[in-house]
Amino acid sequence: MLDWHNGPTNYARHFVINPILSPVQTSSRDDAVLNALVDFVASEGLKPGDRLPTERVLAEYLKVSRTTVREALTRWQELGLVERRQGSGTYLRAAVTRNMLHMPLTLPSGNDFRSLMHTLEIRRGLEAEAAVLCAERASDEDIAFIEKKLIVMEEAFHAREGMSSEEDWDFHLAVFRTSGNPLFEQIIAAMYEMFHRFWEHPLGVRDFGHASFPYHRTLFNCIAARDPVGARAEALKLIATVEDDLKRGAANLQKQSKT
Incomplete structure (x- = not known):
């Protein structure tokens, strides 16, 4: 048993320290920029859905280059914390704090039946539990x-013949947000791109999705x-209709492959 109380010198007499190990830095420049962005969001009272200032304004505020700001926003985008809309700007997707734990997700890619079903299984669990908490906690x-x-969402559905993906997303995001558990919202935000594959005529x-339309109202009720x-x-029930649509699509593709 080694004596840890006598410090690293005593420990080094027994083991050769791997030269790869180096002193721990308390904070990298990237982390410092991200923390400064968090502080800015907090000081301005920005909420999910709000637009962030331009990269130029943020760079001036933080006293760093626009490239540094762009890299920080890219990191946030990869974590699902912000959304960049071409020609519109960068929008906050989820609440951010200094003590938040970043959890990158490894998600299935592709528009095939198996990948979409994997996505749906995750969504089923999220939707059901968030709905329960929302009903219990909503003011x-x-x-x-x-x-x-x-x-x-209902108006968009009728006006655009069922093409209401963005409005549908906003409705579900409101339910997740009202659940009172920020992890629901953060996880769903990180999965935004994956979930939207369902709306690209999978x-x-x-x-696709038309059968789920009435269940949004009954869920709200x-x-x-x-x-x-x-x-x-x-x-x-809502998720079950989505699963039926996917199975119907898979069956159609199978028929086409045989002809």
């Missing part, structure tokens, strides 16, 4: 906000009634 103001997002299903059991059931 009157929260319910009014979710209903507003629902109405916008497997050739042109009316259960949340508004503070009915967590009902909210879970409606969330699962």
Whole structure:
């Protein structure tokens, strides 16, 4: 047994220290920039959905180069914390704090049936549990906000013949946010691009998602009634329609391959 109390010198007499090891830096420049960005977001009171200042403004505020700011925002984008919209700017997707733990996700890629089903299995668990917590914790103001997002989604669905992916996303994001658990929102934000593959006519299903439309309203009704059991059931029904669409698409592709 080595005597740790006598410090590293005593330890070094027994072992040769690997030259790869080096003194730990308390904070890298990248981390310092990210922390400064977090402080800026907090000081400005920015919330998910708000637009960040331009890279030039942030660079001037932080006293760093625009390249450094761009790299920091790219890191946030990879973690699902911000979204860059061409011609519009960079928007905050999730709440950020100095003590948050960054958890990069390794996600299945591709638009094939198996990858989409893997995605759906994760979404099923997230949607069901978030719906339960939302129904248990939503305030009157929260319910009014979710209903507003629902109405916008319904209007877009009817006006654009079912093409309401962005509005649908905003509705679900409002439910996740109201769950009261920030991890739900952060995980769903990190999976944004993957979930949106469902709206790109996966497997050739042109009316994809149409069957799920009425369950958004019934899900909201259960949340508004503070009915967590009902909210879970409606969330699962919604996801079940998506699974049916995927299976229908896979069957169509299989038929096409045989002809």
